[in-house]
Amino acid sequence: MAALIDITNLSFSYDPHRPIFESLDFVFHEGQKLGLVGKNGAGKSTLLQLIMGLIKSSSGAIEIFGQRRSTEAQFREARLQIGFVFQDANDQLFCPTVGDDIAFGPLNMGLSREEADKIVDETLALIGMESFKDRASYSLSDGEKKIVAIGTALAMRPKLLILDEPTTCLDEDACDRIAQVLLDCGLPYLIAAHDLSFLDRVAPDRARLIGGHIIYEPLASRPDRNHDRLRVVGKD
Amino acid sequence: MSSLKGAASAPFDPIYGAFTSPLSKNDGRLKIILVILWAILISALHGLIAAFGAFAGSLILITLSRWPLKNLIKRLYAVNFFMAFMWLMIPFSFSTPGEVIARLGPLAVTLEGVKLASLITLKANAIVISIIALLGTTPLHHLAAASREMHIPEKLVGVFLLAVRYFQVMHQEYLRLRRAMRARGFKFNLSSNALRGAANLVGSLVVRSFDRAERVHKAMLSRGYTGMVHVRSAFYLKPIDLVLALIILALAGLVGGLEWRL
Ligand SMILES: Nc1ncnc2c1ncn2[C@@H]1O[C@H](COP(=O)(O)OP(=O)(O)O)[C@@H](O)[C@H]1O
Numbered sequence A: 001m002a003a004l005i006d007i008t009n010l011s012f013s014y015d016p017h018r019p020i021f022e023s024l025d026f027v028f029h030e031g032q033k034l035g036l037v038g039k040n041g042a043g044k045s046t047l048l049q050l051i052m053g054l055i056k057s058s059s060g061a062i063e064i065f066g067q068r069r070s071t072e073a074q075f076r077e078a079r080l081q082i083g084f085v086f087q088d089a090n091d092q093l094f095c096p097t098v099g100d101d102i103a104f105g106p107l108n109m110g111l112s113r114e115e116a117d118k119i120v121d122e123t124l125a126l127i128g129m130e131s132f133k134d135r136a137s138y139s140l141s142d143g144e145k146k147i148v149a150i151g152t153a154l155a156m157r158p159k160l161l162i163l164d165e166p167t168t169c170l171d172e173d174a175c176d177r178i179a180q181v182l183l184d185c186g187l188p189y190l191i192a193a194h195d196l197s198f199l200d201r202v203a204p205d206r207a208r209l210i211g212g213h214i215i216y217e218p219l220a221s222r223p224d225r226n227h228d229r230l231r232v233v234g235k236d
Numbered sequence B: 001m002s003s004l005k006g007a008a009s010a011p012f013d014p015i016y017g018a019f020t021s022p023l024s025k026n027d028g029r030l031k032i033i034l035v036i037l038w039a040i041l042i043s044a045l046h047g048l049i050a051a052f053g054a055f056a057g058s059l060i061l062i063t064l065s066r067w068p069l070k071n072l073i074k075r076l077y078a079v080n081f082f083m084a085f086m087w088l089m090i091p092f093s094f095s096t097p098g099e100v101i102a103r104l105g106p107l108a109v110t111l112e113g114v115k116l117a118s119l120i121t122l123k124a125n126a127i128v129i130s131i132i133a134l135l136g137t138t139p140l141h142h143l144a145a146a147s148r149e150m151h152i153p154e155k156l157v158g159v160f161l162l163a164v165r166y167f168q169v170m171h172q173e174y175l176r177l178r179r180a181m182r183a184r185g186f187k188f189n190l191s192s193n194a195l196r197g198a199a200n201l202v203g204s205l206v207v208r209s210f211d212r213a214e215r216v217h218k219a220m221l222s223r224g225y226t227g228m229v230h231v232r233s234a235f236y237l238k239p240i241d242l243v244l245a246l247i248i249l250a251l252a253g254l255v256g257g258l259e260w261r262l
């Protein structure tokens, strides 16, 4: 399998005295549905932002879609092919209406308004929110905002989805709908989350971020799903 | 092009003016132009009868908009608070000399003074009511899109749109912080402790909005942002726009007739 994301020897710190990652390695393969787990503050969000080039690492190599990414231009090229869903949907929905928000990415990719409008309609149908096209983004519920945020990512026709804590603060219904959208989209995805019951439904593969390193957890030896405790699973 | 169907299905929200009104379906550009024309006409009036006609015309517009009466009264209260100060000065002979119709102690009330004060009050209220009826029923982002179509610079419109979007978020953040402070027994007064608390509140809001701005910027970059906030144009003239324009032009004709013939 080809690697969509291949990170080697990555180091990063916000504060030089407290490094977050020292020589981290991480691989994400074509077709994978991977859950990235780890305690609060383990660095999940940081890692996802490094992959997107939204923050820059001090050393190490990031390869996305088989190409080395280090300059802003290289990351921008990669970003256009990755659908990124932020933890707080309020940050992601910055346009006046749902339709405008979904059209934002496609328009930035240089599509015409008619083409973008077509994608808006298709995307809304895909996420089951056809009637929300002209609703003001701020007036949606949290769950609806999240689903629209996923729609804004899908509208870019990405090769890969990356989601940061997609279910925080959402009720069961909203989680169900998000799970459905993810299962239906047919794309590989990487999800940072600590809601294990949600991950069990949508992402069978699991990578754990602990002490600044990634540990892959084979399906069989995974710790009890209901107890995301300190138990560390090494290579058994 | 898309229609505005469903655009106003949000609940009544006076900040954003996003509330279901028969007038919300009208073209934003047209409403801006009409309200400007209507306001210019009203400010040119000198006759009390014409001013009364204009006031009645604005009442017709606000009735068409079905703006909630309670909210209207609250807004007019603010305008007429200032009018009250004017009524303390203008009706009296020291500021408007003329035919004395009554005396309040040493002060003489003049007919001309009362007429002038009434004229100003009627005109101010007529203008404010028509603005509420026409612009208040246009969600702010439609106003933004309309201003773009009226060739106001792209950057300005983009900034305006983001400001509209995040004003609400900031306000909620402010309310959340205040609630959190209240939950721990905060009460605003002039004590040094309360002032420090208020300063911290403002400080947190500033810091949070910087953080928020940074996250929003990242979200925009993730979707290939290069400097332009596109908004799908949602405007085209429809039959209801013609109806609204005709109503307002007819009202303007009547008011003009009252002013320049009577
Ligand atoms: N902008 C920032 N500036 C400084 N430190 C940060 C910043 N963002 C996150 N951190 C720190 O980096 C660590 C990892 O954070 P994060 O990646 O958000 O963790 P997770 O998403 O796994 O909960 C935390 O200790 C956090 O305090």
Ligand SMILES: [Mg+2]
Pocket (backbone or CB within 6 Å): A044, A045, A046, A087, A164, A165
């Ligand atoms: Mg996080």
